[in-house]
Amino acid sequence: MPTSTQQPAPPLPEPLRVPVADSHTHLDMQDPSVGEAVAAAASVGVTTLVQVGCDLERSRWAAETAAAFPSVHAAVALHPNEAPRVGDRASLDAALAEIEKLAALPQVLAVGETGLDYFRTGEEGVAAQQHSFRAHIAIAKQLGRALVIHDRDAHEDVLRILDEEGAPERTVFHCYSGDAAMARHCAARGWYMSFAGNVTFKNAQPLRDALAVAPAELVLVETDAPFLTPAPYRGRPNAPYLVPVTLRAMAETKGMSEDALAEHVAANTARAFGY
Ligand SMILES: [Zn+2]
Ligand SMILES: [Zn+2]
Numbered sequence: 706m707p708t709s710t711q712q713p714a715p716p717l718p719e720p721l722r723v724p725v726a727d728s729h730t731h732l733d734m735q736d737p738s739v740g741e742a743v744a745a746a747a748s749v750g751v752t753t754l755v756q757v758g759c760d761l762e763r764s765r766w767a768a769e770t771a772a773a774f775p776s777v778h779a780a781v782a783l784h785p786n787e788a789p790r791v792g793d794r795a796s797l798d799a800a801l802a803e804i805e806k807l808a809a810l811p812q813v814l815a816v817g818e819t820g821l822d823y824f825r826t827g828e829e830g831v832a833a834q835q836h837s838f839r840a841h842i843a844i845a846k847q848l849g850r851a852l853v854i855h856d857r858d859a860h861e862d863v864l865r866i867l868d869e870e871g872a873p874e875r876t877v878f879h880c881y882s883g884d885a886a887m888a889r890h891c892a893a894r895g896w897y898m899s900f901a902g903n904v905t906f907k908n909a910q911p912l913r914d915a916l917a918v919a920p921a922e923l924v925l926v927e928t929d930a931p932f933l934t935p936a937p938y939r940g941r942p943n944a945p946y947l948v949p950v951t952l953r954a955m956a957e958t959k960g961m962s963e964d965a966l967a968e969h970v971a972a973n974t975a976r977a978f979g980y
Contacts (some may be wrong), residue, residue, distance in 0.1 A: 721750030902935030910950020
């Protein structure tokens with residue numbers, strides 16, 4: 706994972722006229738306080754945040770933060786890279802039982818980020834990730850929560866396991882990284898695709914091709930901050946207040962006005978997470 710740098714934070718962008726949500730952020734990994742991050746985002750029309758926990762402790766923190774800030778909702782899970790680190794199968798199952806308890810809290814709207822990450826994962830890690838992914842799918846369905854998927858270099862297995870288990874009614878691919886063919890596959894199943902700052906990168910034409918074919922009714926925007934700062938601010942710290950930069954680039958790719966895309970994104974995010 707890229708680390709945040711000491712470079713100065715990018716300036717506040719021009720505010721959105723139609724407010725939207727950052728569908729995926731990690732406030733616990735950003736320098737400003739939650740109050741500062743929420744206020745900066747709201748000042749440019751990013752009025753709702755989904756705070757994502759990646760291990761048990763951070764999931765607890767996400768739930769506490771969502772309880773304390775009305776505009777913050779929580780998602781809880783063991784990240785796919787965390788699943789193999791928990792220990793043996795019994796420890797993993799014990800941690801999953803704790804995630805299930807957190808997921809039942811009213812301010813927790815989603816189970817995730819879960820899924821598969823084959824970027825630097827050996828065979829044993831893959832087995833733990835797949836077990837964990839299946840368990841998260843079951844929790845989301847049992848509790849009627851949205852499922853937030855992290856899919857890195859694992860498209861085929863993610864799609865296969867979702868079909869084997871049966872995806873929850875509301876399923877979100879965070880930091881969507883598939884191509885246009887996969888976007889059509891997701892669209893046919895009614896799965897949401899959340900685009901992050903990397904859609905603005907010069908070398909990301911395949912991602913823009915995917916966004917171009919994704920139905921406007923299924924598109925979300927996110928920062929995944931502190932990671933994936935959008936162009937032209939690459940290398941500087943990312944934060945929810947930079948959503949307008951990515952959304953404007955997305956509107957251009959889709960040939961839509963900024964307001965029209967923002968209206969879709971606002972409604973889609975509320976529908977996907979159920980708020
Ligand atoms: Zn992720
Ligand atoms: Zn994330």
